[in-house]
Amino acid sequence: MRQLLVINPNTSASVSALLQRHVQAAAGLHVAVRTATARFGAPYIACEASYAVAAHAALDAWANELSQHQPPPDAVLIGCFGDPGLMALRESSPVPVTGLAEASFIEAARHGRYAIVTGGERWGPMLQRLAQALGHAHALAGIHTVAPTGAQLAADPEAARTLLAQACRDMVRQMGVQAVILGGAGLAGMAALVQPQVTVPVIDSVVAGATWALRAHPVPPERKVPGFNVAWAGVSGEMTALGHA
Structure with a gap:
């Protein structure tokens, strides 16, 4: 095994x-x-x-x-x-x-240009730097950080689903991306809940990593x-x- x-x-x-x-x-x-x-x-x-x-x-x-x-x-x-x-x-x-993150960048890039939605406002520049260091910045169109952290989002899944779905739709509309990464260990499983409300693939970072x-x-x-x-x-x-x- x-x-x-x-x-x-x-x-x-x-x-x-x-x-x-x-x-x-x-x-x-x-x-x-x-x-x-x-x-x-x-x-x-x-x-x-x-x-x-x-x-x-x-x-x-x-x-x-x-x-x-x-x-x-x-x-x-x-x-x-x-x-x-x-x-x-x-x-x-x-x-x-x-x-x-690295695994999600690879998976999302299979669809074309992609965006990231994640919890925690300070993560934006940190993830941009990581994408650059790993050679994936060319396909990353934008990053949307919501104010609650991943842990706070995980504690209230119903409110999180509404907030994250809207953030994903905003990135699709504003950036014209072909995929959105829902990034964070605390957001594991939420991509499946958000996907019906978003017109492009929503990548679960935990599934991508596994x-x-x-x-x-x-x-x-x-x-x-x-x-x-x-x-x-x-x-x-x-x-x-x-x-x-």
Whole structure:
């Protein structure tokens, strides 16, 4: 059975449970999904500072997971629509690594130009920068951030559906896009609720992430075993143990 490790780089157990449920549903019965939660950091990532700490937390969660003597993962999915720690994890891992944002960019671009709708007003420039860094800015027409965070939207699904559907329709009308990404771990499952009210495909970032992770293969793997090749000081024992792997 294939093993998929999902890393929630925030400290919210409820977000981890949401990720576990929706990634497992997308992955199917023949994939074992397990979700690791950050051991430190913010309960929700909504600013540059919490995003920076989340990258460290993702590396720590990965190292801690590998120390638990469980079956090694066949792929790793960063369960945040911002992919904190993506490049560092990819450099350190012998298996494919992606995040909700990168996977969604790839999926949405299959339809043409796309827009992003997500919760948390500070995410706009952060996601624009990420798309540029990952080479996907050419197809990204615009980003619409709504004031409630993803966690707040998840807490009131009915109000969220109305707000998000209108935001998606606005992006289609204003930008003429061929797809809209509904981005965020806290918005898992909402794309299906919004889709009947939107005339273009609405991409669920969690489903996109699970699908990419299960299809991906190292080409070729950059390393045979996990490790950082860093003489760490002051980090967790699990990260230290992988420092010279």
